[in-house]
Amino acid sequence: MDRVTAATVFNRICELGSLSAAARALDISRPMVSRYLDEMEKWAGARLLHRSSRKLTITPAGEEILEKSRALARLAEEIAEQGADSEPHGTLRVACAHSTATHILGPIIPAFLERFPAVRIELEINNQPVSLIGERIDVAVRITDDPEPGAIARRLGECVSVVCASPGYLQARGAPQTPADLAQHNCLHYSRFAGQSWQFSDAQGETLSAAVHGNFSAGISSVLCDAAIAGCGLAMVPEMEARHALDNGKLQTVLPAYQPKTLAIYGLYMSRERQPAALRAFLDAVQQQLTA
Known part of the structure; x- marks a missing residue:
C-alpha cells in the first residue's frame, strides 16, 4: 500500500x-x-x-x-x-471485460500510444471485477449500474443495449411485441446474474421489467451474440457487440418500441490525489471517444 x-x-x-x-x-x-x-x-x-x-x-x-x-x-x-506539467509517461495497468477491450479500448489504444509514446499500457482482460489494489490496477473500465465500492468512479459514457435474434429464429417463433411476450421465448442471458430479468423503458418513459428464461447463458456478450446468430434465441447485448451482425442481416432487433436499460461506462480508480498524468490522459481519451 x-x-x-x-x-x-x-x-x-x-x-x-x-x-x-x-x-x-x-x-x-x-x-x-x-x-x-x-x-x-x-x-x-x-x-x-x-x-x-x-x-x-x-x-x-x-x-x-x-x-x-x-x-x-x-x-x-x-x-x-x-512534475505536474510533465508529459504522460510510465506503465498504466488497465482492467476491463472482453467486450470492452474489443469494442471500446482496442480501437482507442493505438492512437493514444502514438500520441503519448512514453506511456506503456498493460491491458488485463477479466470479465469479473478485480481488486484494484491487490492486482495493482491503475484503472478498471466497467459497464455497470453498480460500480465497485471503495473506488472513485468517473463516468465516461453510456452503453446502449439491443434485444436481437436471427431471422431464422424469428421466422420460426415469431417476434415478441411487448416485454411480457419474452416469457414465451428462449432468452439467452448473462450467467453471472443470479436473477434473470430484463429492464426496459417505453415511449412514455415508464420502466418495465420482464422475467426471462432460456437454455443457454454465458459471461461474455460475444458468445451470447454468436448464439443468437446461430438461432438459439433472443439475446440482450450491447449494441456495439451486435452492430456488425445487425448491419449484415445476421441479426434483427426486436421490441423497437421499448428501450433496454442503458448502463453507464465507468473508469474506476482508487484516489483523485496524485493522479498520474498518464491516467488522466487515458480517461480523457476514452471519454472523448465515447461522447463524440
Whole structure:
C-alpha cells in the first residue's frame, strides 16, 4: 500500500477528528481510510490513535508520527508540483471485460500510444471485477449500474443495449411485441446474474421489467451474440457487440418500441490525489471517444 497516501490520510484524520470526515474530504471510502490508518500503525510499529464510538484521541506515538507524516506529505506535494506539467509517461495497468477491450479500448489504444509514446499500457482482460489494489490496477473500465465500492468512479459514457435474434429464429417463433411476450421465448442471458430479468423503458418513459428464461447463458456478450446468430434465441447485448451482425442481416432487433436499460461506462480508480498524468490522459481519451 502507498505509504505516502497513508501518511496523507493519517494527517486528514488528525485534522478533522474522524475517519468518516477524512473519507469525505479525500473522496475515498471509509473502509479505505481504515486500511490506510492500519498501514500507518504497522509502519510506525505503534498505535497512533485511540478509537472509541465517541471520538478519536491521538497517542503520544501518534503526535510524534504526525509531525513526520506532515513533513512527508509536504515533500510529496513539492515533488508532484514539480512534475505536474510533465508529459504522460510510465506503465498504466488497465482492467476491463472482453467486450470492452474489443469494442471500446482496442480501437482507442493505438492512437493514444502514438500520441503519448512514453506511456506503456498493460491491458488485463477479466470479465469479473478485480481488486484494484491487490492486482495493482491503475484503472478498471466497467459497464455497470453498480460500480465497485471503495473506488472513485468517473463516468465516461453510456452503453446502449439491443434485444436481437436471427431471422431464422424469428421466422420460426415469431417476434415478441411487448416485454411480457419474452416469457414465451428462449432468452439467452448473462450467467453471472443470479436473477434473470430484463429492464426496459417505453415511449412514455415508464420502466418495465420482464422475467426471462432460456437454455443457454454465458459471461461474455460475444458468445451470447454468436448464439443468437446461430438461432438459439433472443439475446440482450450491447449494441456495439451486435452492430456488425445487425448491419449484415445476421441479426434483427426486436421490441423497437421499448428501450433496454442503458448502463453507464465507468473508469474506476482508487484516489483523485496524485493522479498520474498518464491516467488522466487515458480517461480523457476514452471519454472523448465515447461522447463524440
